Amino acid sequence: MTASPAAVDAAGWFAPEQLPMLPQRLVEHLLSLTGAPEVLISIAGIAASAGTVLLVFSSAFALLSLIERKVLARAQNRIGPNRAGWFGLLQPLADGIKMLTKEDVVPDKAEKFLHFLAPVLIVLPAILALGVLPYGRDWTPLPLEAGLLFFFAIGALTELSVFIAGWASGSKFPMLGAMRAISQMVSYELPLILSALGVVMVSGTLSLQEIAAQQSGFHFGFIPAWNLFTPWGLVAGLLFFICSIAEANRSPFDLPEGESEIVAGHMTEYSGFKYALFFMGEYLGLFAIAGLGITLFLGGWQPPVPGLAYVPSWVWFAAKISVVIFLYLWIRASFPRLRIDQLMRFAWLCMIPMALLTLPAAAIWHFTGRGAFSWLVTLPLLLVPWIILGNVFNRRLAPGRRRYRFADG
Amino acid sequence: MIPLLILAPLILLAAVGAVWKARPVHAALFLALALSFTAVLYLALGADFIGLVQFMVYVGAVAVLIVFSLLIIHRGDESEEAARRRRALPLGLLCALPVPVVILAAVSRGAPTTVEGAPVLSVRQLGTLLFTTHAPAVIAVVVLLTAVMVGAALLAREPQPDRRP
Numbered sequence: 001m002t003a004s005p006a007a008v009d010a011a012g013w014f015a016p017e018q019l020p021m022l023p024q025r026l027v028e029h030l031l032s033l034t035g036a037p038e039v040l041i042s043i044a045g046i047a048a049s050a051g052t053v054l055l056v057f058s059s060a061f062a063l064l065s066l067i068e069r070k071v072l073a074r075a076q077n078r079i080g081p082n083r084a085g086w087f088g089l090l091q092p093l094a095d096g097i098k099m100l101t102k103e104d105v106v107p108d109k110a111e112k113f114l115h116f117l118a119p120v121l122i123v124l125p126a127i128l129a130l131g132v133l134p135y136g137r138d139w140t141p142l143p144l145e146a147g148l149l150f151f152f153a154i155g156a157l158t159e160l161s162v163f164i165a166g167w168a169s170g171s172k173f174p175m176l177g178a179m180r181a182i183s184q185m186v187s188y189e190l191p192l193i194l195s196a197l198g199v200v201m202v203s204g205t206l207s208l209q210e211i212a213a214q215q216s217g218f219h220f221g222f223i224p225a226w227n228l229f230t231p232w233g234l235v236a237g238l239l240f241f242i243c244s245i246a247e248a249n250r251s252p253f254d255l256p257e258g259e260s261e262i263v264a265g266h267m268t269e270y271s272g273f274k275y276a277l278f279f280m281g282e283y284l285g286l287f288a289i290a291g292l293g294i295t296l297f298l299g300g301w302q303p304p305v306p307g308l309a310y311v312p313s314w315v316w317f318a319a320k321i322s323v324v325i326f327l328y329l330w331i332r333a334s335f336p337r338l339r340i341d342q343l344m345r346f347a348w349l350c351m352i353p354m355a356l357l358t359l360p361a362a363a364i365w366h367f368t369g370r371g372a373f374s375w376l377v378t379l380p381l382l383l384v385p386w387i388i389l390g391n392v393f394n395r396r397l398a399p400g401r402r403r404y405r406f407a408d409g
Numbered sequence: 410m411i412p413l414l415i416l417a418p419l420i421l422l423a424a425v426g427a428v429w430k431a432r433p434v435h436a437a438l439f440l441a442l443a444l445s446f447t448a449v450l451y452l453a454l455g456a457d458f459i460g461l462v463q464f465m466v467y468v469g470a471v472a473v474l475i476v477f478s479l480l481i482i483h484r485g486d487e488s489e490e491a492a493r494r495r496r497a498l499p500l501g502l503l504c505a506l507p508v509p510v511v512i513l514a515a516v517s518r519g520a521p522t523t524v525e526g527a528p529v530l531s532v533r534q535l536g537t538l539l540f541t542t543h544a545p546a547v548i549a550v551v552v553l554l555t556a557v558m559v560g561a562a563l564l565a566r567e568p569q570p571d572r573r574p
Contacts, residue, residue: 114438146457146532153448153465159472160441167434167475182476189469206532 016312022140024049044408049141061283062092068329075333095276102272109170110269118268120164126284131292133291134209135148136301147208148200151292152193155247158285159185162249162256165203165278166266173290177265179257180340181249188246189349193234194355195243198362199227199296208292212300221306226299230370232361235386237297239355241327244289246347249282251332255340275344289315290324296323350389357385411451418447431480431494441471458532 013025027048031041065089066081073080081088105228106115134140144150161181166178203211217225227233246253250352257265267278294300298320301313338346361378367375423443430436444467451460539547 034476144457146461149458149461149465153461153468154466156472160438160468163472163475164438179476179479182472186469186473186476204533 006140007393016359017137017314017398019312020052020136020314021049023052031137037126037341043077050131053141054127057127057130057284057287058280060287061280062096064283064286064325065095065144065279066091071329072333073325075330099273099276102275104272104274105269107170107269111170113166114168115170115269116274118161118168118266119274121157121161121164122281123277123284125154125161127156128280129288130284130291132208133288134212134300135291135296135317136312137213139314140209142165144207146206148196148206148211148292148296151208151288152189152196155189157279157342158247159189161281162266165270166256166352169266169269171263171269173264173268174266176262177256178269180262181266182256183340184246184249184253184343187344188243188351191239191347191351191355192243192247192353195239196292196296198232198236198358201359201362202227202232202366208295208300212302215299218306224298224302224304226302228297228299231375231382232358232363232365233297235354235361235382236358237293239325239351239358240293240297244293245328246343247290247332248286248328250286250328252335252337253343254337255343258337260337286328287321289325290321290328294320294324346393350393354382354389357382372394412450416446416450416453420450434475437471437475437478441468442473444468444471458535 001232008385013022028041028045031044036044038255067189069091070080070088080092084090084094106112131142132140132150134143140147162181162185163178166174166176166181169175184202199211200206204213205211205214215224219225219229223229228237245251249256254263255265257267262268270278294317301317303311303313304311304320305318361381363373364381366377370378420443423439423446426439427436430439444465448460448467451463467552526555552565
């Protein structure tokens with residue numbers, strides 16, 4: 001994973017670039033001083049590394065729960081939480097205490113074991129997925145050869161656990177939410193994976209740190225050589241972004257938990273800390289999928305402007321993830337929820353064909369030298385279907401103009 | 410050998426659960442468990458790619474399977490299930506009997522093979538093999554799966570004459 005502790009001098013440990021690895025190195029170094037066996041040292045090092053990820057992202061989760069409420073409040077011309085601490089900064093703490101002290105209600109008709117299992121299962125894949133992302137030039141907590149595959153394989157568990165939550169509750173709204181969740185997630189997972197495939201084809205690897213490293217450099221000295229700034233990458237990146245909203249069950253794709261329709265969907269029969277676990281899983285999953293999108297299309301930890309390479313790479317990753325998460329919040333504040341048939345139709349008639357088209361586009365891009373000529377060939381290949389699909393959607397499938405009986409005369 | 414000894418009983422137990430459970434959702438969840446243990450077995454054997462694909466494809470597929478099982482199997486079936494199960498048990502055992510016999514015969518007949526270290530294939534090599542040497546098999550599977558999907562969609566669809574497309 002990293003060079004052995006002895007090889008790196010202590011001054012290097014505190015270099016800004018190496019900071020995220022500090023806990024792991026400290027633990028390994030301290031243990032090696034005590035003369036612990038090699039296996040124990042490496043296990044403790046991995047645990048420290050995982051602990052770093054967990055600590056950073058669970059505090060980010062706490063912060064995001066506040067930021068989301070603040071941003072939504074601002075978008076709706078409100079003030080938002082401002083009572084607990086300065087700017088409401090202690091609000092997450094207050095929420096946490098409230099959640100922990102609430103009664104844990106399990107319905108009589110629930111399948112007790114599965115009802116308990118679901119909140120645990122939903123946090124697990126999100127945490128595991130966070131482990132394979134390359135956060136910095138040197139820091140990937142779990143550098144897998146097939147990291148992308150691992151990410152998606154673990155993601156399959158999310159669908160199942162959402163379904164278990166809904167089904168095991170033994171009541172109607174959760175069941176409806178679970179059915180919606182499964183059909184939505186299965187439908188949107190297809191274009192999600194297909195849009196990531198183009199990156200794999202062009203990069204020629206499934207390893208996330210390799211994919212991030214390949215997007216270095218700048219075109220014309222100022223446009224970053226990210227996958228987003230290619231014709232297929234632009235389309236795939238947009239598709240990936242839309243699908244990631246759907247996969248994370250966020251507005252406007254939050255049908256599984258649409259409050260105005262089915263209370264809270266699969267979470268209806270949960271209370272107290274189990275309910276909080278669902279939120280934790282959701283937000284950690286959001287971080288994970290945003291991090292994956294950044295790695296695939298936005299150059300991972302690469303700086304966006306030339307000449308800023310002295311800023312530690314993990315700072316760039318954090319900055320990019322903040323921007324993407326803000327986009328999610330913005331979208332949530334701006335768009336109304338879709339209807340289930342609109343959602344499915346959009347996935348199968350628009351997203352999947354477009355995602356499939358990015359594959360030949362990526363192949364052509366790869367084999368025509370990735371230059372101006374490739375732009376000339378691949379851009380029409382993607383643009384024309386895009387326009388046609390958009391037109392079809394707007395004309396045929398969108399609801400017609402509403403007529404108001406009295407106002408329109 | 411040790412991973413096999415630990416995982417094989419677990420896989421077997423989960424598979425028996427998948428067959429034994431009366432409620433289709435329970436059965437499907439046990440199936441997911443059995444398939445994930447199989448994935449763990451692949452991972453333990455060092456076949457990372459196939460292990461992860463096993464997990465992604467099959468655990469994801471079980472989610473779809475559950476949806477289909479809920480759509481196709483209507484309510485009321487569950488209570489009859491126990492009685493039907495008792496009637497079907499002898500026939501099922503009769504059908505299942507040849508499987509261990511065939512496996513035992515195959516294993517005892519063939520010469521014991523010793524592999525000098527597991528063959529290590531990169532993802533690239535696997536892909537090349539799949540899309541060149543084994544392309545006909547892949548195409549056949551694709552056709553089969555498409556047919557199955559269309560069939561399932563037809564089964565799930567309730568006859569609704571006056572429904573708008």
